[in-house]
Every structure is written in C-alpha cells, then in structure tokens.
Amino acid sequence: MSAEPPVPETRVLAVASHVVSGNVGNKIAVFAMQSLGCDVAALNTVQFSNHTGYKQWKGTRVSAEEITDLYEGLRQSYLDDFDMMLSGYIPGAAAVEAVGRIAEDLKAKGQARGPGSFFWVLDPVMGDNGNLYVAQDVVPAYKKLIDHADLMLPNQFEAELLSDVKIEDMASLERAIQVIHERYGVPHIIITSVSIPHPDHPPHSLWVVGSSMTSDRRARPFKIVFPAIDCYFSGTGDMFSALMAVRMREAAVATPGLSQTRSWLSGDEVEATDLPLATAAEKVLASMNEVLDKTCRAMTAEVQRARDEMKGLGEEEAKKRLHLLQSRAAELRLVRNLESLRSPVVVCRAQKM
C-alpha cells in the first residue's frame, strides 16, 4: 500500500449527518478523507443510531442555530482556515441557509488568501428517483446558495430540480448541465447516477456525466461508463463526494499553477476527457468499484446466513428482520479495504459525449 498521501496537507470542513453504526454521511466521508491524508473537521448535522433506510432509528437533529454556533466556535479560535469544504445531508431549509453562510464566509476568507485557496464540494442532498426526501422549502434554499459551490454532485433527480430541465435523453442531459453552469456559475459538475439508457453502452452498465465549464460558461461534458454491481448499497453518494474532494485536489495540485487558479478551472484549450475533474472521477469510480464489489460478495453470504437463521419466525417478523439485516449488509466495507481507497486500479476511462 502506498504510504504517501495523494494530497499535500489539506484542511477540510465536512458538514453532514453522523450515524453511530454504519457508513453513510460524515461517518463514511470523514474516514475516506482522513485515510487519504486530509485533516478533517467534522461538523455533524444529526446523530442517529443508524441511517433512516433501516426504517427505524433513534437520535436527534442538530438545529440551524447549533450549526452556526459550532462554526462560530471554530472561528473564534482561528480554526476556520479551511482549504476545502464538503457538505452533504443538511436537515431543513434553515440549516441549509446556515451552511450557505458558512460557505460564503469561508469563500470570502479564501479570496483574501488568493485564487484557488478555498474549494467547496456540494452534494445537494434532496432526493432520488423522482422522490423528494427533504421538505419542499429545501429546494429554493439550495438554489440560493449554489452559486458559491465549486463542484456540485447532484444525482439525476437533483440536477432536474436545480436546472428545471426534465432529463429524458442525451440532449436534455447536456441541457441540464449547461443550465447549471450558466445560471449558477458552478464551475464543475458531476451528475452521479444517470438512469437514461444509452444504445452504445454495454448491458448492465451505469454512467456518470461530468463537466468543467469554459471561461464563457460553456459545458465540456464527458462520461464514464462502468459495470453495474447487482446489489443494493447505502452511502455510495457520500463516499463518492468525499473521494471526489480529495482526488480533485490531487488532480489540481498535479497541474502546474491550477491550484492557484480560481475554482481550479482549466483553460479553454483543455479537452473534456483531459480535465482534472475527469482524472479525479476515474480514480474515484475505481475505488468505488473495488469497495462495492467486496461489499457485495460479503453481503450475499450474510443475507443467505440470515435467511437460514430466520426459519421459524412469523412472516411479518421475518420480513422486518430481513430488511434490517439487508440494510446492515448494504453498509459499505471501507475500513478493511484501505488499499482500494489509496491505490485503486483505474479501469474505466472518461469518454467524450
């Protein structure tokens, strides 16, 4: 395993949910970034016993005031000199606004230090597959603050909500990306799960689509197609955005002068597939594929064992028990797969759209 971290000393503020057991939100993001050498400040927006996909959990949310207060705690002790911020699930519109004010403050401080000194990776967690799982007023709250984001990682549904473009085919997919660049000025975007089928892709494949805009806000889209793994997982979005934060930093630092350029945005001469964003996403998807593959193998064995143990239970009880066991087996297996995080083998490369 490579002992050298892929990035220089990097201080990241991670704002997301915390679960006692399992690997979603900050619980997975903090470890992923720490194991790649980042000094992570973890501001937890909830503390739940487990993620809500189990359909039962205990714990409490952190209020917007507390989020602001914790940040003020950092500020007053000169602990707010962050190179990056990663934000994930934030409970409610008031809390989203509070996080937006933090981003604004950090961005202003970064500008004082010079271009490229602060970079915000925003996962605008709102819903999936056509279902909103936050309150309605969270959507306009996000729309107001995303012009501060440097890299945004919506899934297809969230990209639709933010662009007001219904994504049904290649043309509307590219239009949604163009709208997000143009309307909000977000320099980098990756749509993390594209569900529209593509005639040229192999069967059982998924794809992500990314773009870093040009100086006149034109999209430079690329796609990465990768094999689907036939398992349900939790925490994939959170792992993806945490690794993207680190690998984007790595790619920016590897390009002379880029990390001292506003939003680490490449010159107009750079082709879509040569973008640092594309290089970063290739590595991240390679890590994801390795971890997901290992999780899926273990999951199949665990669920089979669980089924055997549950023989004799009543139908309702067995169904509930199986759901809980499947939820647990779907937690990503990160800690014993450090090698996959640090030194993934890149197989799937970025392609032109």
Add this chain to the structure above:
Amino acid sequence: MSAEPPVPETRVLAVASHVVSGNVGNKIAVFAMQSLGCDVAALNTVQFSNHTGYKQWKGTRVSAEEITDLYEGLRQSYLDDFDMMLSGYIPGAAAVEAVGRIAEDLKAKGQARGPGSFFWVLDPVMGDNGNLYVAQDVVPAYKKLIDHADLMLPNQFEAELLSDVKIEDMASLERAIQVIHERYGVPHIIITSVSIPHPDHPPHSLWVVGSSMTSDRRARPFKIVFPAIDCYFSGTGDMFSALMAVRMREAAVATPGLSQTRSWLSGDEVEATDLPLATAAEKVLASMNEVLDKTCRAMTAEVQRARDEMKGLGEEEAKKRLHLLQSRAAELRLVRNLESLRSPVVVCRAQKM
C-alpha cells in the same frame, strides 16, 4: 505499509466526546481503530467545536437519556453485536450510569455467545495531576460500574481515586494496582502516566505500569519506560486507549485459545513481561512515540511562525492568541502518519517491576 489489518473483523462500540476540529476523544479513537481495520460504531457524548483545553468552545452535551436512546436504536435493529467497547469521556454521573448499563447489557449478551466474546476497555476519565475535572458524583458512579470492565486505563490520579491509595512510591503504586484487581476484579489494568521518579530510569523518561491479574487476583506488574518528548500534547490518553483496544485484541487472537477465554486472561504460568497486555502496550507506545515525535517537530515550527505573526498585538491579545495556536499545534498528527499506527517499530520493551 502493511495492507493486512492486525485484527480479524472486530466490531467496536466507542463512547466518547466528539470535537469538530482537532484530535481528542472519539475524533481520534474512531480513526485510530478504523485505520487498524475495526468496524467502529461511534456514540458521541458531546459535540464541541474544539476541546476545552483551548479555554473557549461552542457546542452541546448529549444527555444520559439520549445515550440510552441511541443504544436502544442499535439494539432494536440488531446492531448491538459488539466484540468490544471502548469508553472515554462521559459528561456527568447520570451519563456514566447509562454507559454502565450499556456495558452490562453487552457483557450479558457476550456471555451468552461464550467466554471472551465481549471485552470492555474503560478509560475512567475523571481528572489528572490531582485535579478532578468532572463533578464529584462521577467518582462513585465509576466505582459502581468498573467491575464490568476488562481493561481499565486510569492515569495515576484516577488510579488513586478508584483504589483510595495515595501513590507516592513503588510500594504504593503496586498496592493501588492490587486493590483495583482485588476490589473490582478488573482483570487488566494499565496506569498510563506514572509521575513518581525512579532512580534506575534514564533522565527525561516516562513510564506506564501494567498488570493482568492471576486466577486468585494477584497482580502481575510490569513497566515500560520510554523517552519523554518535551512538548505538551492533547489527546494522548484517547489515542493510547484506542490503540490498546486493538493491540490487546491482536495479542489475544495471536495466543491460541486466549480470545475464547474469559476476559482474555492468561494462565498463572505466564510471566508479567510475557503477558499479551505487555506485548500490546509495547506496540501502542511505539506508535505513540512516532506520532508524538512528528507532532512535536511540526509544533515547534508552527509556534515560532505564530510568534512572528503576533508581533504588534497587545499583550493580552497576544497571550490569548498564542494559547489558541499552541493548543492547535498540540493536536496529534495522525492522518498523515498511518504507517506509525499500522507498523510501529517497537523500541521499548516491558520489564519486570
């Protein structure tokens, strides 16, 4: 760097404080155990912006009810099958009692699975150097529950509080250990910082004293003497106990049959210096020494730079600012020193007392 984790799959419940920025409590313990391959459930007893040694912080404590509630959340979803528990700072007597009930429940479940199935590492955080930094009623609360602990890691002051023995010389040090074995039946104990001088030790050295009791509760004491590093650090106790949990597990698993023995307690024929506890402590102190050395080198440079920057500030302001910067520089540098956690070079060996 070794890619193989030192322990088999191990599920640990870690109960301690959480700080957004910095490395104390669960913030350091969770990463230390994860990076050695443990699946860690992190139950945070507070969320503060930074540790209280900065003399200013924001955030809130978690109530005893919430701690109980979060554990109930794990229990109801079959997420309470822990191999180990590590407990650190717990805010107040009611919360200590709540954690005691969790330990009791996990111990009972472990007993049902067979001897050695559950192991509790207890750091009874109460004070240091003669000063109590918790409420008075926390001391009797700990006294009531420590008979469930498998390994206890008090500092010298906490060992005095629990044994009611004033530690002033070698004789009273050994007596305190004997009392803790006898009175509470705690099988393994390490006193993590012994401040009494010893004529035979080299200058500028520190020592820890450990013991695993025999079947009739006699102490088997050993000591490890190591060079002192002339810097003030925070989080050392939390790092020590997290690494001890993992290395104790490693040492128990390495001894045939031991991890299926009650409290992983070696037979009476094993000499003090050959105890798994001694082997574990040697590795932990080696990791600590490497991380502390690297932290100290960086700290010296940082504090010098800070002093230069502060020229021109008023005396009061400069003093406050320097304290904050020193506090920050004293945070242990873990994430970029994974190698020291995973593959430390053992230099200082356990000796007979």
